[in-house]
Amino acid sequence: GQSLEQPSEVTxxxxxxxxxxCTYQTSGFYGLxxxxxxxxxxxxxxxxxxxxxxEETGRFSSFLSRSDSYGYLLLQELQMKDSAxxxxxxxxxxxxxxIFGKGTTLSVSS
Amino acid sequence: DTEVTQTPKHLxxxxxxxxxxxxxxxxxxxxxxxxxxxAKKPPELMFVYSYEKLSINxxxxxxxxxxxPNSSLLNLHLHALQPEDSALYLCASSLEGxxxxxxxxxxxLTVL
Numbered sequence: 001g002q003s004l005e006q007p008s009e010v011t012x013x014x015x016x017x018x019x020x021x022c023t024y025q026t027s028g029f030y031g032l033x034x035x036x037x038x039x040x041x042x043x044x045x046x047x048x049x050x051x052x053x054x055e056e057t058g059r060f061s062s063f064l065s066r067s068d069s070y071g072y073l074l075l076q077e078l079q080m081k082d083s084a085x086x087x088x089x090x091x092x093x094x095x096x097x098x099i100f101g102k103g104t105t106l107s108v109s110s
Numbered sequence: 111d112t113e114v115t116q117t118p119k120h121l122x123x124x125x126x127x128x129x130x131x132x133x134x135x136x137x138x139x140x141x142x143x144x145x146x147x148x149a150k151k152p153p154e155l156m157f158v159y160s161y162e163k164l165s166i167n168x169x170x171x172x173x174x175x176x177x178x179p180n181s182s183l184l185n186l187h188l189h190a191l192q193p194e195d196s197a198l199y200l201c202a203s204s205l206e207g208x209x210x211x212x213x214x215x216x217x218x219l220t221v222l
Binding site: 031042089091102 | 114141143151152153154155158166200202209210211212213214215216
Protein backbone atom coordinates (compact mmCIF):
# COMPACT_ATOMS: atom_id res chain seq x y z
CA GLY A 1 0.00 0.00 0.00
CA GLN A 2 0.88 3.64 0.04
CA SER A 3 1.19 5.96 3.02
CA LEU A 4 2.69 9.34 3.78
CA GLU A 5 3.10 10.29 7.41
CA GLN A 6 3.35 13.88 8.66
CA PRO A 7 2.94 15.50 12.07
CA SER A 8 -0.64 16.67 12.50
CA GLU A 9 0.20 20.06 14.02
CA VAL A 10 3.16 22.40 14.36
CA THR A 11 3.24 25.76 16.12
CA UNK A 12 5.85 28.49 15.83
CA UNK A 13 6.33 32.22 16.23
CA UNK A 14 6.93 34.84 13.59
CA UNK A 15 10.49 34.93 12.34
CA UNK A 16 11.22 31.37 13.40
CA UNK A 17 12.22 28.38 11.25
CA UNK A 18 10.01 25.31 11.05
CA UNK A 19 10.62 21.88 9.52
CA UNK A 20 7.71 19.64 8.53
CA UNK A 21 8.73 16.03 8.03
CA CYS A 22 7.19 13.47 5.72
CA THR A 23 7.97 9.77 5.65
CA TYR A 24 6.50 7.59 2.97
CA GLN A 25 5.89 4.00 2.00
CA THR A 26 4.96 3.26 -1.54
CA SER A 27 5.30 0.53 -4.13
CA GLY A 28 6.59 3.03 -6.68
CA PHE A 29 8.03 6.48 -6.21
CA TYR A 30 8.49 9.34 -8.64
CA GLY A 31 9.22 12.22 -6.32
CA LEU A 32 7.78 14.19 -3.43
CA UNK A 33 5.70 17.33 -3.76
CA UNK A 34 4.59 19.88 -1.19
CA UNK A 35 1.36 21.85 -1.23
CA UNK A 36 0.00 24.64 0.95
CA UNK A 37 -3.68 25.12 1.66
CA UNK A 38 -5.16 28.02 3.60
CA UNK A 39 -8.52 27.56 5.30
CA UNK A 40 -11.23 27.79 2.67
CA UNK A 41 -8.69 27.98 -0.14
CA UNK A 42 -7.33 25.76 -2.87
CA UNK A 43 -4.13 23.73 -2.46
CA UNK A 44 -1.21 25.51 -4.11
CA UNK A 45 2.04 23.94 -5.26
CA UNK A 46 5.17 24.81 -3.30
CA UNK A 47 7.95 22.48 -4.27
CA UNK A 48 8.97 19.18 -5.84
CA UNK A 49 11.93 16.86 -5.33
CA UNK A 50 12.57 14.06 -7.77
CA UNK A 51 16.16 13.51 -6.69
CA UNK A 52 17.92 13.48 -3.34
CA UNK A 53 18.93 16.84 -2.00
CA UNK A 54 17.66 20.28 -1.23
CA GLU A 55 15.50 22.49 -3.44
CA GLU A 56 15.25 26.13 -2.43
CA THR A 57 12.47 28.51 -3.42
CA GLY A 58 12.65 31.77 -1.53
CA ARG A 59 11.79 31.25 2.14
CA PHE A 60 10.77 27.66 1.49
CA SER A 61 13.09 24.71 0.92
CA SER A 62 12.34 21.05 0.44
CA PHE A 63 14.59 18.07 0.97
CA LEU A 64 14.41 14.46 -0.13
CA SER A 65 16.28 11.32 0.83
CA ARG A 66 15.06 8.41 -1.28
CA SER A 67 17.18 5.90 0.61
CA ASP A 68 15.45 6.92 3.86
CA SER A 69 11.99 7.36 2.27
CA TYR A 70 11.94 10.75 3.92
CA GLY A 71 11.54 14.35 3.04
CA TYR A 72 10.89 17.66 4.71
CA LEU A 73 9.67 21.14 4.02
CA LEU A 74 11.64 23.94 5.68
CA LEU A 75 9.97 27.29 6.18
CA GLN A 76 12.20 30.19 7.18
CA GLU A 77 11.43 33.70 8.48
CA LEU A 78 7.91 32.61 9.31
CA GLN A 79 5.11 35.07 8.78
CA MET A 80 1.54 35.03 10.05
CA LYS A 81 0.34 34.35 6.50
CA ASP A 82 2.22 31.04 6.55
CA SER A 83 -0.45 29.67 8.92
CA ALA A 84 -2.01 26.97 6.76
CA UNK A 85 -2.10 23.24 6.16
CA UNK A 86 0.90 21.70 4.41
CA UNK A 87 0.66 18.43 2.54
CA UNK A 88 3.36 16.20 1.18
CA UNK A 89 2.26 14.21 -1.82
CA UNK A 90 3.66 11.63 -4.18
CA UNK A 91 2.76 9.81 -7.34
CA UNK A 92 3.44 6.13 -7.86
CA UNK A 93 3.43 6.57 -11.62
CA UNK A 94 5.43 9.14 -13.53
CA UNK A 95 3.48 12.34 -13.63
CA UNK A 96 0.10 10.92 -12.77
CA UNK A 97 -2.18 11.89 -9.99
CA UNK A 98 -0.87 12.80 -6.62
CA ILE A 99 -1.71 11.01 -3.40
CA PHE A 100 -1.62 13.38 -0.43
CA GLY A 101 -0.41 12.86 3.10
CA LYS A 102 -2.73 13.66 5.99
CA GLY A 103 -1.38 17.19 6.25
CA THR A 104 0.27 19.31 8.91
CA THR A 105 -1.50 22.34 10.33
CA LEU A 106 1.02 25.12 10.95
CA SER A 107 0.01 27.90 13.33
CA VAL A 108 2.25 30.97 13.41
CA SER A 109 1.78 33.40 16.28
CA SER A 110 3.20 36.83 16.93
CA ASP B 111 -4.38 32.63 -17.58
CA THR B 112 -3.30 30.30 -14.75
CA GLU B 113 -6.74 29.69 -13.34
CA VAL B 114 -8.91 26.67 -12.89
CA THR B 115 -12.51 27.79 -12.60
CA GLN B 116 -15.11 25.68 -10.86
CA THR B 117 -18.86 26.20 -10.77
CA PRO B 118 -20.96 26.31 -8.74
CA LYS B 119 -19.06 27.40 -5.64
CA HIS B 120 -21.79 26.00 -3.41
CA LEU B 121 -24.42 23.37 -4.10
CA UNK B 122 -27.14 21.92 -1.90
CA UNK B 123 -28.99 18.90 -3.21
CA UNK B 124 -31.35 16.23 -2.05
CA UNK B 125 -30.59 12.54 -2.30
CA UNK B 126 -32.85 12.13 -5.33
CA UNK B 127 -31.51 15.10 -7.29
CA UNK B 128 -29.25 15.08 -10.31
CA UNK B 129 -26.69 17.87 -10.55
CA UNK B 130 -23.34 18.56 -12.18
CA UNK B 131 -20.12 20.24 -11.15
CA UNK B 132 -18.13 22.00 -13.82
CA UNK B 133 -14.45 22.79 -14.19
CA UNK B 134 -12.64 24.79 -16.86
CA UNK B 135 -9.02 25.64 -17.59
CA UNK B 136 -7.31 27.39 -20.48
CA UNK B 137 -3.70 26.60 -19.71
CA UNK B 138 -3.45 23.89 -22.34
CA UNK B 139 -3.18 21.21 -19.68
CA UNK B 140 -4.05 17.72 -20.91
CA UNK B 141 -4.32 16.10 -17.47
CA UNK B 142 -7.36 16.92 -15.33
CA UNK B 143 -8.38 15.59 -11.95
CA UNK B 144 -11.23 15.39 -9.50
CA UNK B 145 -10.45 15.29 -5.79
CA UNK B 146 -12.79 15.10 -2.82
CA UNK B 147 -11.87 16.81 0.43
CA UNK B 148 -13.59 16.52 3.78
CA ALA B 149 -12.95 19.05 6.55
CA LYS B 150 -9.51 18.74 8.14
CA LYS B 151 -8.59 15.92 5.75
CA PRO B 152 -6.31 15.76 2.70
CA PRO B 153 -7.61 15.86 -0.86
CA GLU B 154 -8.60 12.34 -1.90
CA LEU B 155 -8.14 11.37 -5.53
CA MET B 156 -11.30 10.37 -7.40
CA PHE B 157 -10.65 10.49 -11.15
CA VAL B 158 -7.89 11.35 -13.60
CA TYR B 159 -8.32 12.27 -17.26
CA SER B 160 -5.41 12.25 -19.63
CA TYR B 161 -5.94 13.64 -23.13
CA GLU B 162 -9.69 13.53 -22.52
CA LYS B 163 -9.68 9.83 -21.66
CA LEU B 164 -10.38 8.48 -18.20
CA SER B 165 -7.12 7.00 -16.99
CA ILE B 166 -7.73 6.51 -13.27
CA ASN B 167 -10.90 5.78 -11.33
CA UNK B 168 -10.09 5.30 -7.65
CA UNK B 169 -13.00 2.91 -7.06
CA UNK B 170 -15.46 5.78 -6.87
CA UNK B 171 -19.14 4.81 -6.52
CA UNK B 172 -21.14 5.02 -9.74
CA UNK B 173 -23.31 7.79 -8.34
CA UNK B 174 -20.37 9.99 -9.36
CA UNK B 175 -19.92 10.12 -13.12
CA UNK B 176 -17.07 12.13 -14.66
CA UNK B 177 -17.05 13.52 -18.16
CA UNK B 178 -14.40 15.34 -20.19
CA PRO B 179 -16.15 16.92 -23.20
CA ASN B 180 -12.96 18.59 -24.46
CA SER B 181 -9.45 19.44 -23.36
CA SER B 182 -10.57 22.51 -21.39
CA LEU B 183 -13.62 21.16 -19.60
CA LEU B 184 -14.25 18.58 -16.92
CA ASN B 185 -17.63 17.74 -15.43
CA LEU B 186 -18.70 15.64 -12.49
CA HIS B 187 -22.29 14.40 -12.71
CA LEU B 188 -23.96 13.63 -9.41
CA HIS B 189 -26.97 11.36 -8.91
CA ALA B 190 -28.56 9.75 -5.87
CA LEU B 191 -25.89 10.99 -3.53
CA GLN B 192 -25.74 10.25 0.18
CA PRO B 193 -25.28 12.75 3.03
CA GLU B 194 -21.76 11.39 3.57
CA ASP B 195 -20.87 12.63 0.08
CA SER B 196 -21.05 16.18 1.40
CA ALA B 197 -17.57 17.61 0.89
CA LEU B 198 -15.46 20.07 -1.07
CA TYR B 199 -14.92 18.81 -4.60
CA LEU B 200 -11.70 20.07 -6.11
CA CYS B 201 -10.79 20.09 -9.76
CA ALA B 202 -7.15 20.33 -10.82
CA SER B 203 -5.16 20.32 -14.01
CA SER B 204 -1.53 19.88 -14.96
CA LEU B 205 0.79 19.44 -17.86
CA GLU B 206 1.09 15.75 -18.63
CA GLY B 207 3.80 14.27 -16.43
CA UNK B 208 4.09 17.29 -14.17
CA UNK B 209 3.74 17.10 -10.37
CA UNK B 210 2.53 20.71 -10.28
CA UNK B 211 -1.24 20.60 -10.09
CA UNK B 212 -3.27 23.76 -10.43
CA UNK B 213 -6.37 23.54 -8.26
CA UNK B 214 -9.64 25.37 -8.53
CA UNK B 215 -11.29 26.86 -5.45
CA UNK B 216 -13.66 23.93 -5.27
CA UNK B 217 -17.38 23.30 -5.21
CA UNK B 218 -18.75 22.85 -1.71
CA LEU B 219 -21.47 20.21 -1.85
CA THR B 220 -24.08 19.57 0.80
CA VAL B 221 -26.36 16.55 0.42
CA LEU B 222 -29.51 16.64 2.50
